[in-house]
Amino acid sequence: MSQPVLGAPLDRxxxxxxxxxxxxYTADNDIPGMVHAVVVESTIANGRIAAIDESAARSAPGVIAIMTPRNAPRVDARKVDANDSLLFLLQGDAVEFDRQPVAVAIAETFEQATxxxxxVRVRYDVRPPTTALASGERFLPDQIFGKPAQHKRGMPEDAFARAAVTLKQTYRTPTEHHNPMETHATIAQWTGDRLTIYDATQWVFGVQHRLAATFGIDPKAIRVVAPFVGGAFGCKGQTWSHVPLAAMAARLAGRPVKxxxxxxxxxxxxxHRPQTEQVVGLGAARDGTLAAVTHDVLSETSMSDEFVEPSVVFSRDLYAVPNYAMSDTLSRLNISKPTYQRGPGESTGSFAMESAMDELSYALGIDPLELRLRNYSANDPDSGKPYSSKRLRECYAAAAAQFGWSARNPKVRSTSRGRMLVGSGMATASRATHRSPCTVRMRMNADGNxxxxxxxxxxxxxxxxxxPQLAAEILEIPPERVRFEFGNTDLPAAPIAAGSQTSGSVGSAVVVAARRMRELLVSHDGKPPADGFEVELEDSPPPEEAEHATQAFGAHFAEVxxxxxxxxVRVTRFVGAFDGGRILNAKTARSQMLGGIVWGISMALFEDTRYDARSGxxxxxxxxxxxxxxxxxxxDVEVILIAGDDPFANPAGAKGIGEVGICGSAAAVANAVYHATGIRIRDLPITPDKLIR
Amino acid sequence: MNPFRYERAQSGAAAIAAAQHDGDARFVAGGTNILDLMKIHVEAPSLLVDINRLPLSKIELRGDSVHIGALARLNDVAAHPVVRQAFPMVAIALEQSASPQLRNMASMGGNLLQRTRCAYFRDVAAPCNKRAPGSGCGAIGGENRMEAILGTSERCIATHASDVAVPLVALDAVVNVAGPQGSRSIVLSDFYRLPGATPHLETVLVHGELITGLSVPVLPFGARSTYLKVRDRAQYEFALGSAAVALDIEGGTIRQARLALGGVGTVPWRPRAAEHDLTGAPATRTAFEGAAEAALTGARGYGMNDFKIALAKRTLVRALEMVAA
Amino acid sequence: MARTSLSAVALQLSGSGAAVSEPAGPASATATPTFVLDVNGREHQLTVDARVTLLDALRDRLGLTGTKKGCDQGTCGACTVLVNGRRIDSCLTLAVMHEGDRVTTIEGLASGEQLHPIQAAFIKNDAFQCGYCTPGQLMSAVGMVNEGHAIDRNTVREQMSGNICRCGCYPHIVDAVLDWKGRS
Structure with missing residues (x-):
């Protein structure tokens, strides 16, 4: 082959x-006899269902059943593991957040069900809800993803007290909802005791596992299908209440239900992404060297679950800081359970930390990029482990050159274009890459396909x-001779497609299987036998992978x-350079980075879920x-890929690229707004009302 | 949506008669507002009278007025050479409305009647005097960043949502109406009602009356006009504040001014005192700022929307500067 | 305020515009109209609940699921189709309102297996990721070109703002539109 296959910008x-x-997509499927279900959601955020009158609903044309706590099949709504959530499956009368499912209408057509x-008339005993972060009951969670909720290295208090320059500021990020363009959807069909589920999910095996527990049946009796998902960004990672509700409705109706x-x-x-209030303290020498960093985060969780937005990860694992302290406190509110949203932790944490770094740069009169370089860390500052690879310096240099950063007048409110104030800002991107065990099956037919x-x-x-590109590279065949089959539970088990881990997990399993197949091929003189070869294996991260810290990095430069x-505020230019390890396809990788940057701009300027404090x-x-x-x-957004191998990350050599783009990009915009105006906005989003007061 | 009967009107008289005989009937043209409201149960008509086949789409200059049929779609009005030439501010306001798709659907008559985007009006579980008279106003003391600061009452602070009604009110556009009792013509500023104690009554129309079109008197200086809309994102959003401005300037002195504000009033807001102040004044920033102060006389914030008072003034000043330049 | 009689109103209405042909279809009110819908050049006879939107008629009754439901409120553009060559949101209009109209959906864009050039340009420029908003983006792009609005990057940006893409492919969508425009 003349062109390398791996990394080539092949069309999708x-x-x-x-x-x-x-x-x-899920809702596009039609099953003979299928009827429609519509969830009735609560209109209060705290209280109890006093009475449900479904008589009018039941007698409406086309209605098959109205499912309420009175007639809903008895199921187990409890969580099955620590990362799971309590489900709201009409098993009781308590209401703990706005829009909690309280009934389901099932009818022949969508219009009739709606x-x-x-x-359905629901009468409530209403109690006052709490939705303000400051008002909830506060507690330290037992752990955050296996780590303690409070953590220190060195002597942060002493170092902060002795630092030549200190800064302590509070940054706020609002509640944000994922809103993929495809809303969640489920089709459920019972055939005897076997259940078929079409679902908009990031993890068919997670749905299978959860439904098995909910209904007390063997996971093998449940088939989950989800090849194409219309965007997710984290909200389709969990099995939420409507999935078992669809299956319950199908049981009640005796028909397949959409x-x-x-x-x-x-x-x-x-x-949703939980709102956060983050206090960041920086203590530095006059030359900008950080002596101490503190990062204390208050974030929201629901009444019956614990979810921690791990914002601290960003400040903990990036700069060469000898003295560090963090804490994560939760506030219990009448809200639904928060969850992972694109770049959980680093997205919110980077807004706080990279805004604070920008503030420090002005306090010291040091260029913001130079300040980052003076605190560049060769190793993971918290664990001391070497990085599996780190090309952050190259990212800074490439993006700064492309942006023309050196021509920037460092003075705030110094540049204008007509009536408009012009500003530029930068920030570092960083996001941990994860990896989970993954199984693949690989078949080579006699024809070599x-x-x-x-x-x-x-x-x-x-x-x-x-x-297919990854397998083709190793097997030295054109990628069009490799077909990838995915999207249902009949196939070998994959981990959740989230957490910047799919390239590392699925990709590594593909690499290992392809290498074994190549060995088989070599042992057969390069020609598969009449019945072909088959390799099936589970690839798990070996212990030695834990000797390195694996993170994707990047540098954002924004002009507003x-x-x-x-x-x-209008973003007029954006340049991002990224180190995502080995790039499997430059075209799709570029699009993911672009998407992450768009999410960062969105976080900086637009997104904000608003609760009425009285009703919740x-x-x-x-x-x-x-x-x-x-x-x-x-x-126009310029994405620069600083590609290169990563021999220690995983067999695919790939770091996560789906999330690093959002990490730091909101801060780059906020920093540009400060440079343009001299106004520092510490609570997102940055809207006109905040800039004209 | 609730079940309803559908009827396609073959003539204006038939449409009016059909509506007149059913107190819960509504006309449907573009559908972009009524169907949206039916989906969220704010509207539940028993009969929808489809008026799309009525011959009411013409846009033409007749004498000293531009006549715009009630069924002319927003994009067609915005693109019409007569409109673009006679009143750029009308074309701009239309181009800044909603999305291209919705502008291809929405009719001029329907746009004038579109209901507020107030979140409490749109949430049937929330109190709202406009939707459920006597239930209270959820926006006062609630999430009111988008609510009005002018023309409010203790019963209602909902913002009027239309963009194009703003320049039209400045132009003294006339609404032509046909109804069970005959036809009549109403100047747009008399067409809308302030909420007062009866926020559920938004216009002077009575049940069964149908807007057939608009007559917009040609303003000699209408070509020197603009519409400035300020919003959080660049497109596809309702206004935080907007201003329609037309100026007649000679030798640096303003001879006449037409002004209106959007996104800040319970009705499209015509600040006549500010127009008066500008008459004979020099076209300077000082004069513009004075007019903006006058225009916002009586404005009242409700907390989250306090910023709109300053924003509206600045929007008006900027629009005046743009037209004067 | 001038008042005239009702008959004068009718006269004024019928005299104020071009003559319209008497439309076929329900002359009197009904909750379940029967009508013919022309989609992609094929006529379909439908008897449906008057509540059925054009979007749900396409998806649930005619099996044309390429048109997507993103919000059902006219706020995202995923349901964009062409009606008589003009782009509209099919979620905020009733199917019965479109008797006699020519409806074009994403299924009617390609000629058999031959992609429409805008479809090819979307693939080449990677103007989508998850693909859910893509049929709406494509129909909107065709509608925009029909309107004469595909002039330059900024105009395309504004004119494509009725289609939300949560994956964030916007600059690539602009590239694809101008790529197609440049080649045609």
């Missing part, structure tokens, strides 16, 4: 299916394209224009008032 294999509308849901979560319900029981099977999913990350009178009800549960960027809000 499933592209023709996506641009013709032929690819089926209207019947409206006719349940599509509405856009307003996307603000209900399906997770290869089928790779693995029960992962495609959510826009390039799954059907990049893994701010209208000084009207307070409007979300008042902007739609895409008109919960703002995400439109095409006109996004400038």
């Amino acid at each position: 294999v499933e592209g023709p299916g996506k641009v013709t509308g032929r690819i089926a 209207y019947a849901a409206r006719l 349940l599509v979560v509405t856009r307003p319900q996307m603000f209900g029981w399906v997770g 290869v089928l790779v099977q693995c029960g992962t999913i495609e959510q826009g990350t390039g799954t059907p394209t990049v893994y 224009e701010v209208d000084p009178d009207l307070g409007t 009800r979300i008042m902007n549960a739609n895409l008109s008032e919960y703002l995400v960027p439109t095409n006109a809000d996004i400038p």
